[in-house]
Amino acid sequence: MYIKNIKLSHYRNYDNVDISFQDRINVIIGENAQGKTNLMEAIYVLAFTRSYRTSKDKELIQWDQNYAKIEGTVIKRNYQFPLEMQFSSKGKKAKLNHLEQRRLSDYIGALNVVMFAPEDLNLVKGSPQIRRRFIDMEIGQIQPVYIYHLGQYQKILKQRNHLLKDLQRRKTDNLTMLAVLTEQLIEHASIIIEKRFLFLQWLRRWAIPIHNRISQEQEELMISYDPTIDVLESEDKEKISNIYHEKFKENHSKEIDRGSTLYGPHRDDLLFSVNGRDVQKYGSQGQQRTTALSLKLAEIELIKHEVGEYPVLLLDDVLSELDQYRQSHLLDTIQDKVQTFVSTTSVSDIQHETIKKADLFYVKNGVISNQKRG
Structure with missing residues (x-):
């Protein structure tokens, strides 16, 4: 194209x-x-x-x-x-x-479109928000329905946080509305997590060998998802939903005390390691840049595979x-x-x-x- x-x-x-x-x-x-x-x-x-x-x-x-x-x-x-x-x-x-x-x-x-700008070199060492944006934008390109679920999630998250803040300040005691918003949040969160897991499987397929070639076969890259709940990549949407239900139930009072939603895709992260070492914390600038370049080149091949x-x-x-x-x-x-x-x-x-x-x-x-x- x-x-x-x-x-x-x-x-x-x-x-x-x-x-x-x-x-x-x-x-x-x-x-x-x-x-x-x-x-x-x-x-x-x-x-x-x-x-x-x-x-x-x-x-x-x-x-x-x-x-x-x-x-x-x-x-x-x-x-x-x-x-x-x-x-x-x-x-x-x-x-x-x-x-x-x-x-x-x-x-x-x-x-x-795949964009590679100087700020993308901060993809590895920058904030989790940068990595979440990276994964959201790329999934949205190849599965546009993801954008819909992400938009709904962010809208409900904003409403839920506002309600939690009011509960914290005792401006309301409407726990029924909290339950409704939690149910709606979980519905979209489960779909988002499932699609992120699948995308990471695709990303690894290209990023790992690309990184190996750029590093002249000296380094092995690993990419993993770091969620706020104990969930495995192999688990489906229904299982993810059940885990979220248990997490929110267990931490009901904690979230009200904090006045904020503590679990969900908006707090998740990506982790990168090179030869078993956390490249975000311990990697050299060269390793961090090679990782960022590998991800961008992998994006290109991934889109070619999915879009044709x-x-x-x-x-x-x-x-x-x-x-x-x-x-x-x-x-x-x-x-x-x-x-x-x-x-x-x-x-x-x-x-x-x-x-x-x-x-x-x-x-x-x-x-x-x-x-x-x-």
């Missing part, structure tokens, strides 16, 4: 831009604050309906304008179709094939953060297979045949000029 063209209207520092791409490497070159990352972000937003840089959609709208629009033409399974995202003070609209999608879960997955085509890859200012060996391994892996967008301040430091054949796009003050090569 690849993006044939993209059109931006009043998006960030772009007034009106309409550019076409080849299904190979596209390099976006520009100094800082000129708009190259804004273009990368726009492609990401077209796929996921949200930014990876801000949670406030209004920041995507150009200054002094009342809306922003991203339009793209996607080629997938030899079929061409349009995607559109529009943001305004009234909210956002997602259109697939010119039809507005009421549920984002009906839109996400039409365009599959390679996703679009976004490398946002990340090549300069990788040493030459890891940089070459990444570019060798994607060469002639994956439509890739690379943002950088200069291509002079990237010595690879893939880049030499790339189409170059120069960005300055929200204006893009194109130089085709190869």
